[in-house]
Amino acid sequence: MRAIFALVLLVGMALAGMAVYMIQNYMADLEGALQQEQAFNAKAGKLVEVYVFSKPKKYGDPLAEDDVQLIYWPEKSLPKTIFRDKETLFPPNADAPRYIMRSTEAFEPVLASRVTETGQLASLISKLEKGKRAFAITVGRNSGISNFVKPDDYIDILWTGSVPGVEGGFTRQIESAVLVIAVDNVINEGQVSGDSSAQTVTVAATPEQVARLAQAQATGQLTLSLARDAGETVDGLVETNTKSMLGIVQEEAAPEVVVPEVKKCYAKQRSGGVLVDTDVEIPCK
Numbered sequence: 001m002r003a004i005f006a007l008v009l010l011v012g013m014a015l016a017g018m019a020v021y022m023i024q025n026y027m028a029d030l031e032g033a034l035q036q037e038q039a040f041n042a043k044a045g046k047l048v049e050v051y052v053f054s055k056p057k058k059y060g061d062p063l064a065e066d067d068v069q070l071i072y073w074p075e076k077s078l079p080k081t082i083f084r085d086k087e088t089l090f091p092p093n094a095d096a097p098r099y100i101m102r103s104t105e106a107f108e109p110v111l112a113s114r115v116t117e118t119g120q121l122a123s124l125i126s127k128l129e130k131g132k133r134a135f136a137i138t139v140g141r142n143s144g145i146s147n148f149v150k151p152d153d154y155i156d157i158l159w160t161g162s163v164p165g166v167e168g169g170f171t172r173q174i175e176s177a178v179l180v181i182a183v184d185n186v187i188n189e190g191q192v193s194g195d196s197s198a199q200t201v202t203v204a205a206t207p208e209q210v211a212r213l214a215q216a217q218a219t220g221q222l223t224l225s226l227a228r229d230a231g232e233t234v235d236g237l238v239e240t241n242t243k244s245m246l247g248i249v250q251e252e253a254a255p256e257v258v259v260p261e262v263k264k265c266y267a268k269q270r271s272g273g274v275l276v277d278t279d280v281e282i283p284c285k
Contacts, residue, residue, distance in 0.1 A: 081112035094118035161220025168242030
């Protein structure tokens, strides 16, 4: 009987030890997971609620409350124009909805640039920021990537023409990372066909840029190149000419050799009481 009791006691102690070991491992794993979560939260920073699209939306669609939802977003990486409260996105006194400015996918952030003001239809004017103007650039097959440009793309604009004093053609980038707001008469990227070249590309520009583009279009040929985004601006001048393109080095003209003038002296003779020069050369004193 005592042997049985001792055996049961030993088994119980073994089970208890195993349970303690398992609990210790569980607590260690839990502490490790907690430390990882704390490290992640410290790296991500404070999370705040923001609005994102809950479903795909097309250009021109009205925006309803069930088209959006709240999610948590790191505050330190918050887009500047993202909507965070319902009253701003859906004003209580608004008589008409906002409209979608460009096609969106689910869980894309709801930015001010993606929707119109309340009651404002999706149009070319609604895509212009304050202080900007719409300027149409005439393009064609020789205008770079004109058949690939779509609304909401960013482009660099280069001018090619002749410049007094410069031999051959001359090209300079005159604008960098300019926003395209329409291609021909289409302002929605989903409606642009890549099968044919565009005839006009409309960009959003400041009045100063409009003046430069108008002058450039009137005096030479404009070429477009795609930029990744608005941050792809170029500092400094980007330009070239035909000789520079071909690697032709302009030879410097040889300096002009100046021969010092040699002073010559001539003998004089008296003629009628007046001294006059003769053709007889003599050493100068």
